[in-house]
Structures are given as structure tokens and as C-alpha cells.
Amino acid sequence: xxxxxxxxxxxxxxxxxxxxxxxxxxxxxxxxxxxxxxxxxxxxxxxxxxxxxxxxxxxxxxxxxxxxxxxxxxxxx
Numbered sequence: 001x002x003x004x005x006x007x008x009x010x011x012x013x014x015x016x017x018x019x020x021x022x023x024x025x026x027x028x029x030x031x032x033x034x035x036x037x038x039x040x041x042x043x044x045x046x047x048x049x050x051x052x053x054x055x056x057x058x059x060x061x062x063x064x065x066x067x068x069x070x071x072x073x074x075x076x077x
Contacts, residue, residue, distance in 0.1 A: 020067045
């Protein structure tokens with residue numbers, strides 16, 4: 001699991017990302033991370049508005065300094 005701020009990152013269940021703001025690539029606020037859950041095979045990000053699969057083609061960037069996560073996701077999916 002990648003822990004750096006790089007394109008195509010995955011969020012680790014070990015590190016705490018609870019409270020990070022999630023923004024999609026269109027700039028829409030997708031909520032705040034409440035939980036990183038799942039199994040060792042598939043994890044997800046539960047926000048205040050949606051559940052987002054924690055996969056590298058969806059989680060685009062993690063910025064620990066600004067506490068934001070950039071995702072390729074829509075709340076209508």
C-alpha cells in the first residue's frame with residue numbers, strides 16, 4: 001500500500017486518514033473520511049456522503065499537508 005502523496009495512491013488502514021476532506025476531480029466536495037474499512041483484499045473510504053472504493057484508479061492523490069484526498073468518483077455512482 002502506497003503511503004506517499006503520489007498519483008494512484010491507496011489509503012492504508014494502518015495510517016489515520018479519518019477527518020481528511022475528499023474532493024473529486026471536478027472539484028466537488030465528497031465529504032470527510034469517517035472510516036477506512038474493508039478486508040485485506042478490498043478496502044473503502046466511508047465519508048459523510050458516500051462510500052468510495054480504495055483502489056489506485058479512483059484514489060488519485062493523498063495530500064497529508066492539506067489533509068485532502070483527490071478521487072475520480074461521483075456521488076451519483
